[in-house]
Amino acid sequence: MRQSFTTQPALFASHELFEHPALGALDAVEEVIDWSRIxxxxxRGEERRQTGRPGYPAQTLFRALLLGLWYDLSDVKLSAQLARDLLFRKFCRLELDQGVPEASTLGRFRARLGDRLEAVLAEVVAMLEDARVVLAEGRIAIIDATVVEAAQSGYDRRDPEAGSAVKLTVKGRRRAVWGWQAFVNADEDGFVRRVAVSPGNRAEVDSLEDLVVGDEAALYADGAYSSPRSRALVARTGMADRVQQRGAKHKRLGPQDKARNVEIGVTRARVEAIFGHWKRHWGLRRTRFLGLAKMRILTGLAAVGWNLWKGARFRTLYG
Structure with missing residues (x-):
């Protein structure tokens, strides 16, 4: 039978033996939401492992995947880290005399998350609203996309579900890559409300309607979203149009339009912090997984992980 997640490991019951600041590094994440709602x-977690021993609760496996994301670990390295790291064991409720999930177990559980991550993300946002970490009044939608290189991107072997995209290098130069576009809808404080994924060669505006929740007061986006479809969307939903304008060869932007774009850009740029953190610290410059379904799961997990990490930081800083 499956073990219960609620069992407190005996390893951490004695504060006298294991009191150390390093073991409290994830306490703020632990306390920011009600994990039972997630x-x-x-x-369901695994009912029984191949060895015949009890399997792992779903929350243990989900927390392990979050650790793999936050610490940029493959499933193989994550399993090894769970075996030897006291902080990881504490967060996932794994006692020292208990085995750890193998890489294949973690991979199977990730694949089973599927569309459930959309509901998980919405529930995390709702709990952060209840805790007044996220403010719902007058919130806006900041929508943008970033390019994530495919796991297989060489000319001789490519992920067939990805597509060609243009990626900016560190030096600001443009480079063609084979990969994906990961989209987010973030509020003014940088919490993610919705995500989407498309092949790299799909127009960004095609994913716009999938990202809008419907209760936003304004839509902020760059010039890639300036189109009749975006204008029809804001008119239908009642959002204020804060999409930057694009100039054309025979229709250059005037000073007023340029000033408007700069003003919008100050707010819109806040979404770049999300992409920057994902890529610098969580390894999302390039995905480890093949196919659109797995890429959607990775992006959904990154959104949940970001909100938990940022929500814990907000509570620590501001109460």
Whole structure:
């Protein structure tokens, strides 16, 4: 039978033996939400391992995947880290005399998350609203995309579901890559509300309607979203149009339009912090996974992980 997640590991019951600041590094994440509400949305954990021993609760496996994201670990390295790291064991409720999930177990559980991550993300946002970490009044939608290189991107072997995209290098130069576009809808404080994924060669505006929740007061986006479809969307939903304008060869932007674009850009640029952190610290410059379905799961997990990480930081700084 499956072990219960609620069992407190005996390893951490004695503060006298294991009191150390390093073991409290994830306490703020632990306390920022009610994890039982997340567990109710997850697929069931493993009932029994091949060895015949009890399997792992869904929340243990989900927390392990978050650790793999936050510390940029492959499933193989994550399993090894769970075996030897006290902080990881504490966060996932794994006692020292208990085995750890193998890489294949973690991979199977990730694949089973599927569309459940959309509900998990919405529940995390709702709990952050209840805790007044996220403010719902008058919130806006800042929508943007970043290019994530495919796991297989060489000319001789490519992920067939990805597509060609243009990526900016560190020096600001443009480079063609084979990969994906990962989209986010973030509020003014930088919390993610919705995500989407498309092949790299799909127009950004094609994903716009999938990203809008419908309760936003304004839509902020760059010139890639300036189109009749975006204008029809803001008119239909009642959002203020804060999409930057694009100039054309025979229709250059005037000073007023340029000033408007600069003003919008100050707010819109806040979404870049999300992409920057994902890529610098979580390894999302390039995905480890093949196919659109797995890429959607990775992006959904990154959105949940970002909100938990940022929400914990907000509570620590501001109460």
């Amino acid at each position: 567990e109710a949305l997850l697929p």
